């Protein structure tokens with residue numbers, strides 16, 4: 001009995017010249033994650049048992065990314081960039097390995113088509129039960145740059161690259177999205193027949209359509225949603241794809257029960273999670289790693305990354321929460337407050353112009369306006385631990401490492417360099433002295449001096 005397995009081969013060796021970038025194209029980010037990561041995730045979710053990524057020579061950054069994002073994936077190097085069919089051949093050892101246990105479905109995906117979903121990959125794999133080869137189509141608003149699908153009735157007979165297409169063929173609105181399905185048993189044989197009789201003198205994967213037809217194989221197709229398979233070759237297309245990603249993320253957040261007062265002004269990352277009855281005011285940016293529990297209000301112009309916010313908290317307006325931060329239940333983070341690697345417990349308040357970095361703030365503690373933790377000594381970072389029910393007066397500097405015990409008070413304007421015991425008052429500033437009548441005398445003296453100057457100069 002033979003088993004069917006699924007191998008996803010992701011092509012990521014292109015130079016991406018049209019991006020005009022020092023960063024490899026597939027590492028450009030959509031929703032805060034490299035495009036290649038989106039494709040790896042979709043293939044994994046679709047149940048691909050093996051993953052293979054084809055990278056270019058010297059693409060250390062890409063191979064390092066694959067190792068961290070999908071350590072189970074095989075990485076193949078395409079020594080020379082001779083085209084997309086040549087790139088798939090670079091992964092031939094993964095194809096042969098997959099065939100060892102029976103028939104292997106091979107799904108080829110392009111690393112520059114990041115919004116493809118697991119459902120679509122699943123549909124293509126399913127289609128391989130009845131067709132030998134599947135080349136889907138889609139109808140982009142602007143087909144320029146894409147290979148055109150040439151059909152005869154329901155049969156796909158060829159894919160013509162824009163550069164090789166006749167003016168008539170260029171009018172075809174159905175294009176190939178850069179995703180295809182093959183049976184592993186026939187793929188390698190077909191790939192070896194690909195020539196480079198085209199405008200770019202490259203081995204095109206799209207030529208497999210004609211080869212499959214010639215070999216008497218059945219070539220199936222299905223239509224995909226244009227937004228899902230938009231490809232990225234330029235910065236303009238990157239922005240277009242980012243726009244689609246954001247629109248979907250906003251819709252999903254609202255469908256899950258969050259209120260976005262002005263959805264178009266809220267920016268999400270691939271892993272942002274908002275709970276129910278979360279209210280997000282305009283102009284909020286969620287960087288990677290943000291989870292927000294139910295009933296949280298995030299007020300306008302707030303920037304959050306790497307942070308967990310527990311239920312009932314209020315954040316912003318104009319707050320900045322940086323990685324490693326947790327905000328406890330019902331805590332308040334106010335305007336112009338920055339927190340980094342800070343654990344702020346339930347009902348604590350840090351409401352105005354404060355910096356809390358590498359610190360913990362206990363439950364129901366209040367950090368006054370303008371207070372900061374001085375966590376950096378020019379060489380190392382140090383922690384500040386503030387207990388529960390503490391009151392830190394305005395404009396205090398807590399010089400880390402330092403511990404403020406539960407229930408303590410720190411006087412406004414203090415520079416705290418030593419631990420403060422629980423329930424103590426710490427005052428660390430010059431003592432105030434009032435000099436009776438001094439100001440009046442000073443004014444009179446200044447008046448005399450000025451009169452003398454005026455008489456001299458007249």
Ligand code: UD1
Nearest residue numbers: 011012013014081082083084087111112146147177178231
């Ligand atoms: C390709 C298709 C086109 C399709 C479009 C969909 C071919 C010949 N053309 O065009 O029909 O409509 O995608 O977006 O396939 N790559 C390699 N090695 C190479 C060349 C490319 O790994 O030698 C990789 C790239 O990293 C990229 C993908 O293959 O992920 C496609 O290459 P790209 O140059 O972007 O092709 P398009 O011009 O977009």
Ligand code: MG
Nearest residue numbers: 112231232233
């Ligand atoms: Mg492309």
